[in-house]
Amino acid sequence: MNQIAAKPPAHVRADLRRIADWIEPGSRVLDLGCGDGTLLAHLQNNKQCVGAGVELSDQQVIACVRRGVRVIQQNLEEGLALFDDHQFDTVVLSRTLQSMHNTERILREMARVAKYGIVSFPNFGYWPHGWSILRGRMPVTGEMPYQWYDTPNIHLCTLRDFEDLAASLGLRITDMATFKGDNEIKILPGWRSTLAVYRFESGR
Amino acid sequence: MTIDSPHLAETSAPSKFPSASASGTPVPPGSVGYVAPELIRFDEPLQLTSGQVLPQYELAVETYGELNAERNNAVLICHALNASHHVAGMAADNPRDVGWWDNMVGPGKAVDTDRFFVIGINNIGSCFGSTGPASINPATGKPWGAAFPVLTVEDWVRAQARVADYFGIDCFAAVMGGSLGGMQALSWSITCPERVRHCVVIASTPRLSAQNIGFNEVARRAIISDPDFHGGDYYEHGVVPAHGLAVARMIGHITYLSDEVMAERFGRQQRAADTNGEFRYGYDVEFEVESYLRYQGEKFSKYFDANTYLLITRALDYFDPSRNYGGDLARALQPAQADFLLVSFTTDWRFSPERSREIVRALLKNKTPVTYAEIDAPHGHDAFLLDDLRYHAVVQGYFDRVAASLGLPQRKRTTGVLA
Numbered sequence: 001m002n003q004i005a006a007k008p009p010a011h012v013r014a015d016l017r018r019i020a021d022w023i024e025p026g027s028r029v030l031d032l033g034c035g036d037g038t039l040l041a042h043l044q045n046n047k048q049c050v051g052a053g054v055e056l057s058d059q060q061v062i063a064c065v066r067r068g069v070r071v072i073q074q075n076l077e078e079g080l081a082l083f084d085d086h087q088f089d090t091v092v093l094s095r096t097l098q099s100m101h102n103t104e105r106i107l108r109e110m111a112r113v114a115k116y117g118i119v120s121f122p123n124f125g126y127w128p129h130g131w132s133i134l135r136g137r138m139p140v141t142g143e144m145p146y147q148w149y150d151t152p153n154i155h156l157c158t159l160r161d162f163e164d165l166a167a168s169l170g171l172r173i174t175d176m177a178t179f180k181g182d183n184e185i186k187i188l189p190g191w192r193s194t195l196a197v198y199r200f201e202s203g204r
Numbered sequence: 205m206t207i208d209s210p211h212l213a214e215t216s217a218p219s220k221f222p223s224a225s226a227s228g229t230p231v232p233p234g235s236v237g238y239v240a241p242e243l244i245r246f247d248e249p250l251q252l253t254s255g256q257v258l259p260q261y262e263l264a265v266e267t268y269g270e271l272n273a274e275r276n277n278a279v280l281i282c283h284a285l286n287a288s289h290h291v292a293g294m295a296a297d298n299p300r301d302v303g304w305w306d307n308m309v310g311p312g313k314a315v316d317t318d319r320f321f322v323i324g325i326n327n328i329g330s331c332f333g334s335t336g337p338a339s340i341n342p343a344t345g346k347p348w349g350a351a352f353p354v355l356t357v358e359d360w361v362r363a364q365a366r367v368a369d370y371f372g373i374d375c376f377a378a379v380m381g382g383s384l385g386g387m388q389a390l391s392w393s394i395t396c397p398e399r400v401r402h403c404v405v406i407a408s409t410p411r412l413s414a415q416n417i418g419f420n421e422v423a424r425r426a427i428i429s430d431p432d433f434h435g436g437d438y439y440e441h442g443v444v445p446a447h448g449l450a451v452a453r454m455i456g457h458i459t460y461l462s463d464e465v466m467a468e469r470f471g472r473q474q475r476a477a478d479t480n481g482e483f484r485y486g487y488d489v490e491f492e493v494e495s496y497l498r499y500q501g502e503k504f505s506k507y508f509d510a511n512t513y514l515l516i517t518r519a520l521d522y523f524d525p526s527r528n529y530g531g532d533l534a535r536a537l538q539p540a541q542a543d544f545l546l547v548s549f550t551t552d553w554r555f556s557p558e559r560s561r562e563i564v565r566a567l568l569k570n571k572t573p574v575t576y577a578e579i580d581a582p583h584g585h586d587a588f589l590l591d592d593l594r595y596h597a598v599v600q601g602y603f604d605r606v607a608a609s610l611g612l613p614q615r616k617r618t619t620g621v622l623a
Contacts, residue, residue, distance in 0.1 A: 028571075052568070058594040061577055065545075065601035068608075072564060073578045082565045 027089035033096035037069030088114035111202035125158035229299035234619025239293035264333030269317035282381030282388035288332035291324035312619030314600035337511030350436030380404035382588040403542040407588040409559035411524035420517040423452035450501030462551035462584030534566040549587040
């Protein structure tokens with residue numbers, strides 16, 4: 001089921017390209033909140049990975065099926081009970097952590113089902129957010145385009161906040177990358193980046 | 205297990221077939237057209253799970269589309285409790301008799317007969333042309349009746365495999381079924397792993413629960429305690445246990461529908477209320493739902509065989525591939541080589557999504573490729589026969605991938621639910 005034409009890597013967002021770089025060719029990957037299966041299709045077609053996705057939306061599930069990405073329809077808030085311990089090499093949670101009710105639980109579950117975890121989330125520490133708050137307003141920016149009353153993003157954090165949580169859960173951070181739009185941000189990322197991507201190894 | 209085709213015609217067909225007259229009914233787009241079954245005779249004895257042997261048997265079979273030269277485009281559709289080989293199209297002798305999965309199978313439909321060769325087989329023990337309890341037992345010259353052997357899902361799969369041999373099909377592109385049909389598909393993937401490329405299991409379960417068996421037992425007791433049952437040999441008395449069979453159907457029917465759908469369709473609406481909407485204070489039909497169930501029961505008892513109802517509910521009860529593996533479904537599914545698609549429906553309380561998730565969990569554990577869609581549909585177990593866009597889009601998307609992986613041509617058209 002892999003015949004779908006691989007999208008040229010240039011069309012894959014910079015953060016997804018970086019995530020793909022961190023994943024070993026031929027490894028087993030679970031993508032939580034996999035959307036329309038872009039990342040998994042890319043990994044299947046270009047890195048011979050064996051992938052599975054988890055997605056809640058009907059339309060996204062249909063999109064995955066159409067492009068030959070294996071997908072399990074379920075709500076991530078219910079945990080990963082369908083998956084056995086160490087079933088995957090890498091588990092990805094892209095741009096979803098900040099909207100989960102039980103942040104610690106999903107990170108623990110990720111550590112249970114795979115050796116490596118990759119998470120990405122909007123960086124609340126992005127400096128215009130502070131400016132916005134100084135002006136008396138909740139920040140509304142590209143990675144966080146919602147008003148305070150309709151945002152799905154209930155657990156926003158900064159880079160350092162996340163690093164503290166990872167440490168407390170025994171997750172050893174092996175790599176990190178930060179982006180603003182399609183550009184990687186290497187200088188003062190805590191202030192200047194809008195999106196952070198971390199790779200961690202579970203504590204076992 | 206499911207609504208029968210006449211019932212399906214009530215719910216979805218009138219708009220599509222407005223002028224279904226006895227002759228000259230036009231073939232609607234997406235229909236395979238007029239179809240007639242082929243009766244295939246097998247003289248090689250069939251060894252049954254029970255230890256008994258069926259010396260010879262006939263199977264009623266319908267096919268749609270064309271088997272390609274590579275013989276790799278065949279799809280087997282397995283039927284549930286009260287359905288048959290008549291999966292799609294209009295019966296040649298009665299255009300109103302539309303196949304039970306006609307919304308799924310046809311040219312341009314999700315299971316696209318422009319590209320796939322689709323086979324429907326009436327299982328042995330059933331009552332639509334294949335050898336069953338109402339057939340003549342060659343040993344006695346009389347109907348089998350109570351002497352007809354008890355069958356299992358595995359026995360059906362063994363018989364179906366001979367139909368595959370008959371057509372020269374080494375490996376199915378897909379074996380697919382809903383409910384009890386899904387059990388057969390699952391069983392195919394375990395017992396004939398090298399003959400199934402894709403296994404599509406819809407609204408099914410790896411085993412019946414105590415509650416499921418309980419409902420089956422009530423249905424069977426209704427039949428067996430009917431004075432016209434005569435120990436299963438009612439044929440020679442010239443009667444049928446119609447009352448018992450109707451009650452069995454009524455209870456079955458309740459389990460196919462969700463509470464929501466029954467509330468919406470019938471609520472507490474009264475049937476022929478007394479003046480000023482008063483109750484009649486008696487035991488005849490008082491509520492619409494009673495009228496509906498009685499109608500369904502009576503209609504069913506006129507065309508279905510009571511012994512077949514007993515036999516098929518028993519086959520349901522017995523199905524449990526994990527039984528020989530200490531209840532470990534993953535171990536039972538270890539031989540499977542197919543890619544799987546599972547679909548369940550949130551309001552199905554007969555075979556709830558949790559039953560499908562059990563299968564998904566076992567397949568994931570075995571690192572067997574699986575896709576699982578859980579459709580939030582209001583219709584209960586019956587949803588697998590109905591026109592749900594998301595459900596049909598998933599199945600169509602899946603079969604289009606199957607076609608691509610086999611090098612079959614691109615879809616030419618989209619008809620039916622997704623048109």
